[in-house]
Amino acid sequence: MPPQLCTHCKTARAQILRPKNHSRLCAACFTSVFESEVAATITSTALFHPGERIAIGASGGKDSCVLASVLKTLNDRYKWGLDLVLLSVDEGITGYxxxxxxxxxxxxxxxxxxLHIVSYEELYGWSMDQVVAQIGKKGNCTYCGVFRRQALDRGAARLGVRHVVTGHNADDVAETVLMNLLRGDLMRLGRATGIVTSTPAAAVDGLKDADGDDGAGAGGEVGITNVKRSKPLMYAYEKEIVLYAHHKKLDYFSTECIYSPEAFRGSARTLIKNLERIRPESILDVVxxxxxxxxxxxxADGGCRGACGAKGAKKEVIQPDDEDEGNGGCGTGNGRGSGGEMAEMERKLLMDERAEEMGTETEIQPRPVQNGVGADGVKGRQEATPAPHPASTTIVPVRPKKKDGAPRAAVALPGKQTLGRCERCGYLSSQAVCKACVLLEGLNKSRPRTAIAVDASHG
Amino acid sequence: MADNIDIKVEFTGGLEMLFSDKRNHKISLPAVDSDGQPANVAFLIKYLCENVMKSQKKDLFVLDGSVRPGILVLINDADWELEGEDQYELQAGDNVVFVSTLHGG
Structure with a gap:
């Protein structure tokens, strides 16, 4: 068949069939269009401010590699004046x-x-290899996901950075949307689909503005909780990210995490990819x-799920949501799915108080919603909407909590929760002790025995 | 008549691991398939599975008779959708790249 020509420049041979609109582009036009679209996403959402210091969560995989390359290119091209730095988390997974x-x-x-690298080993005293040796391959993604979120925040804080960008793409977001639908967990959609996810925790202690200018610790030191997350590639197809990397000859690493179980997310992923083959627009349509x-x-976004009822509250502390939501640990790259429900709930709590100040957040969820039993929040909304409450109760058995019964009891807080800091590590948490510290406690309790066992096996 | 056509095949994005951890392969492909039809990409895929793949995990590469969804195929650096997909008839010197998008990023 005769070569088709690029629909953009009309001279070069078409090499890319764009999934979003079926246009056929040559590699050069594709690269430029792809970059322009990311730039448009960034400017239309006012994602960055001039001179902002941005940490790019870099896993070495395709998405973060493309993100870093595109941001660097755009920053140079448009003179945004962003101060870009790569931030990587070393989970301590040998061979990966x-x-x-x-x-x-x-x-x-x-x-x-x-480039700045923070390791689980230095932050928590446990590498993932050690965690897996301790608890086995099953469920280890919970640890990885929870640890990663804090690790990125802590890494950012060390660097004095208030904003971490991650490489989540449209396919990732579509997967998460589907997973939330399949679980009946509509509350999470806001977090899945918002371009900015965690709220600057400067708002936490009520002393500061959401712009965080006078955030925790003067003199450029950023509090570990005072870090926001965003995903500038959330409208970019995974296919195009891979093709961008290919045509720009970017050097990325692609091997699945050796501990990744891929269970539920894997199925959602397969579904998305099958849909894409039949109707590529589906991905952005799902988004x-x-x-x-x-x-x-x-x-949407967590809200009262824990606070409004004892059963729902069980979900708050330990959520082995790893296998599905927590793409965090599952080889899908740095910062993905990171915080699990904790972060999402915390964000919701923040939004309760600060939504009006957060342009991007309000866009996701137009109104601040009260966390109480819903009368206020639901008022004036559609009849269908009270559903979340029963829904959240039915979810509980679906996602059984196998461990750490004790902390749950502490969670059944009445009414609106107040956001504070973990009494052990100071991380943003609505609980007295944050999720990571709870997990660590469990690990450390059984460490002596295992340590001996490990030594013996080595020795 | 040439019995074989020599092409270059590249596996990337994690697919290397199915093919002896080797990214670039030189393949000498029979010019016609068992039905006497000119070798096309569908035939190449079958050939790769039967003759080149060392891994048992065939379903990570092929599913329901075609390349697994989520694996991109580039023929001479262009999307195979632009070239007729698996019906594209291979020419000597062609470069076919299989890129998995299924791995983490």
Whole structure:
């Protein structure tokens, strides 16, 4: 068949069939269109402010590699004046993260960006290899996801950065939207579909403005909880990210995490990819649907799920949501799915108080919603909306909590929760002790025995 | 008549691990398939599964008779959708790239 021509420049041979609109582009036009679209996403959402210091959560995989490359390109091209730095988390997974970190190091050199690596080992005293040796392969993603979120925040804080960007793409968001639908968990849609997710915790102690200018610790030191997250590639197809990397010859690492179980997310992923083959627009349509649905669901984003009832409250502390929601630990890259419900709930709590100040957040969820039993929040909304409460009770058995019964009891807080800091580590938490510390406590309790066992096996 | 056509095949995005951890392969493909039809990409995929793949995990590459959804195929650096997908008839010197998008990023 005769070569088709690029519909953009009409001279070069078409090489890319765009999934979103079936346009056929040559590699050069594609690269430029892809970059322009990311730039448009960033400017239309006012994602960054000039001179802002941004940490790019870099896993060495394709998404973060493309994100770093595009941001660097755009920053230079449009003179945004962003101060970009790569931030990687070393989970301590031999045979996986060590190789991917090599890729990050090469990227850093190539892009001439500083790189900072924080490790689980230094932060928590446990590498993931050790965690897995302790608890087995099953459920370890919970640990990884919870630890990663804090690790990125702590890494950002060390660097004095208030904003971490991650490489989540449209396919990831569509997957998460579907997973939330399949679980009947509409409350989470806001977090899944919002371009900005965690709220600057400067708001936490009520002393500061959401812009965080006078955030925790003067003199440039950023409190560990005072970090926001965003995903500039959330409208970019995974296919196009891979093609961008291919045509720009970017050097990325691609091997699944050796501990990744891929259970529920894997199925959602397969579904998305099958849909894409039949009707590629479906991916962005699912994303769009998720955004629209999030608007319709009062308290979408976690809200009262824990606070409004004892049963719901069980969900708050330990959520082995890893296998599905927590793409965090599952080889899908740095910062993905990171915080699980904790972060989402915390964000909701923040929004209760601060929604009016947060442009991007309000866009996700148009009104601040009260956390109480819903009368206020639901008032004036559609009849269908009270559903979340019964729904959240039915979810509980679906996602059984196998461990750490004790902390749950502490969670059945009446009414509106107040957001504070973990009494052990100071991380933003609505509980006295944050999720990571609870997990760590469990690990540390049984450590002596295992340590001996491990030593013996080595010795 | 040439009995074989020589092409280059590349596996990336994690697919290497199904093919002896080797990214670039030189393949000498029979010019016609068992039905006497000119070798196309569908035939190449079958050939790769039967002759080149060392891994048992065939379903990570092929599903329901075609490349698994989520794996991109580039023919001479262009989307195979633009080239006729698996019906594209291979020419000597062609470069076919299989890129998985299924791995983490």
């Amino acid at each position: 993260r060590d190789h991917s970190l090599d890729a990050v190091r090469r990227n850093a050199k190539e892009l001439d960006l500083p 769009r649907s998720g955004i629209e649905m999030a608007r319709l669901v009062p308290e």
